Amino acid sequence: xxxxxxxxxDRPVFGLDIGYNSLKVMQIDSNGKQxxxxxxxxxxxxxxxxxxxxxxxxxxxxKSVKSLFDHNLVGEISTNRVVMSVPAAHTFTRPMTLPxxxxxxxxxxxxxxxxxxxPIPLDDLYIDHEITLENEQNTNVLVVxxxxxxxxxxxxxxxxxxxxxxxxxxxxxxxxRLFIQAEQSDVPTVLxxxxxxxxxxxxxxxxxxxxxxxxxxxxxxxxxxxxxLKVSRQEAHIIxxxxxxxxxxxxxxxxxxxxPILDALxxxxxxIIRYYEERSGADExxxxxxTMGGGANMPGLSDYLTSNLRLAVRMCDPxxxxxxxxxxxxxxxxxxxxxxxxxxxxxxxxxxxA
Numbered sequence: 339x340x341x342x343x344x345x346x347x348d349r350p351v352f353g354l355d356i357g358y359n360s361l362k363v364m365q366i367d368s369n370g371k372q373x374x375x376x377x378x379x380x381x382x383x384x385x386x387x388x389x390x391x392x393x394x395x396x397x398x399x400x401k402s403v404k405s406l407f408d409h410n411l412v413g414e415i416s417t418n419r420v421v422m423s424v425p426a427a428h429t430f431t432r433p434m435t436l437p438x439x440x441x442x443x444x445x446x447x448x449x450x451x452x453x454x455x456x457p458i459p460l461d462d463l464y465i466d467h468e469i470t471l472e473n474e475q476n477t478n479v480l481v482v483x484x485x486x487x488x489x490x491x492x493x494x495x496x497x498x499x500x501x502x503x504x505x506x507x508x509x510x511x512x513x514x515r516l517f518i519q520a521e522q523s524d525v526p527t528v529l530x531x532x533x534x535x536x537x538x539x540x541x542x543x544x545x546x547x548x549x550x551x552x553x554x555x556x557x558x559x560x561x562x563x564x565x566x567l568k569v570s571r572q573e574a575h576i577i578x579x580x581x582x583x584x585x586x587x588x589x590x591x592x593x594x595x596x597x598p599i600l601d602a603l604x605x606x607x608x609x610i611i612r613y614y615e616e617r618s619g620a621d622e623x624x625x626x627x628x629t630m631g632g633g634a635n636m637p638g639l640s641d642y643l644t645s646n647l648r649l650a651v652r653m654c655d656p657x658x659x660x661x662x663x664x665x666x667x668x669x670x671x672x673x674x675x676x677x678x679x680x681x682x683x684x685x686x687x688x689x690x691x692a
Contacts, residue, residue: 351504352377352415353512353682354403355423356393356492358534358557359385361402362679365415366660373519373684374661377413378668378676381406391428393491400498413665421505421682422492426531426538429508430456430463430483431549433470433617438477448481456483464489470545480546482508505685510538512681513630514546519659519684525625526614528607528649531678532556532633537603541614543622548614552606554599556633566595579671583638593642604646627651630677635670656680 352365364378383402387395407415432455436447448467453460463483471478489506496503510531517523523542531538534557540549556578564574567588583593611624627649629640634653643651656677657667668676 349419350417351419351421351683351685352417353423353679353685354420354501355509355512355679355682356388356399356495358388358555359383360534360675361399361406362676363403363406363411363415364676364679364683365413365417366680366683368684368686372661373659374663375413375665375667375683376663377411377415378665378679379406379411380672380675381410391425391485391488393495396491396495396498399495403499418501419504420496420501421507421685422496422503423509423512423678423682424484424488424492424506425533425536426508426510426540426549427533427536427551428485428488430458430481431508431540431546432456432481433548434467434479434481436477436479438473438475444477444479448479452481452483458483458485462486468545470547482511484508505682507682507685508538509533509678510540510549511546512678513654514540514542515681515684516656516677517542517628517630517654517681526618526622528611528624528627529654530603530607530627530629530631530634532629532631534558534632537631537633539607539610541610541624543614543618548610550606550610552603554602556631556636558599559596559633559636562595562599563592566591578636580637582636583642585638600642600646604643607643607647624649628654630654630656630674632675634674 350365350367352363355362360380360382362380365376367374367376381402383399387398393399434451449460449465452465462485464486465483467479467481469477470480492506493503513531514529517529526543529540529542533555535555537552537555541547560571560574560578563578564571615623640651640653653674654677656673
């Protein structure tokens with residue numbers, strides 16, 4: 339899924355995050371410890387252009403990308419090399435513990451193990467793995483498998499746009515890269531990435547350990563509020579971002595409307611936390627929960643999750659170590675939506691071409 343080119347290792351890359359009906363771009367130039375955003379922007383497209391994670395109408399999305407660059411780009415994107423996102427909900431991620439072995443045998447062992455757990459023929463998947471822990475007896479790896487039709491559809495889109503696709507990464511993987519740089523990442527942490535229609539969950543403990551997905555996201559909250567209050571989707575979106583679950587005249591109705599979505603999320607969170615703590619032993623406990631993505635900016639959400647999970651919950655602040663120079667940063671409401679594309683943009687070219 340990544341080029342084997344060994345030239346121009348220091349040429350920059352930019353991130354392209356394709357969501358349910360929105361897309362975002364960002365380029366971050368690194369100079370030592372300084373990381374400066376040189377350009378960013380957001381656009382929309384007809385959600386029918388993507389089906390089950392597959393880009394089925396690349397020309398439509400390409401037009402939206404061009405419109406973003408022509409009209410909604412803040413700053414500039416100076417490279418044609420792009421790292422693109424794939425939705426974690428349509429990929430397969432699994433931790434594995436294997437006997438210690440050499441790299442060649444490990445690759446084959448990963449494929450044999452993956453065949454037992456993934457309900458798709460291996461020939462239809464791109465499979466990659468990362469070693470998370472290694473000792474004389476065992477090797478722990480995190481395996482990520484992406485259906486070829488999903489990854490290839492993004493490569494087709496890149497070709498339509500005249501871009502060189504140099505990497506593909508899950509949205510939660512990209513978000514975790516930003517989390518490492520921007521937050522306290524030395525304690526076991528649950529990361530929650532609120533998408534439009536689903537929510538990705540992962541546990542980060544010196545690397546991604548286990549992942550899951552819950553149905554419902556930012557647009558689901560909006561729809562539930564619209565139905566409960568008998569208002570339009572646009573009005574419901576304003577209510578969600580202004581009041582959310584916080585104190586308001588409609589607080590009780592809003593909490594009641596969104597409770598089924600939140601209950602399903604909390605159930606999945608508890609399952610994943612229990613799985614992690616049972617595998618890691620009594621000494622390893624989740625210390626914090628960090629939210630990200632568009633749905634994370636709903637007022638009162640962190641407090642609601644804190645009350646139900648009995649864990650400290652807060653929203654990721656992506657700009658702690660990013661500088662914008664003379665550019666106007668995204669506003670407070672928008673900044674959480676840029677976490678995935680920021681993580682993609684932080685991909686180091688040397689990692690891709692070493």
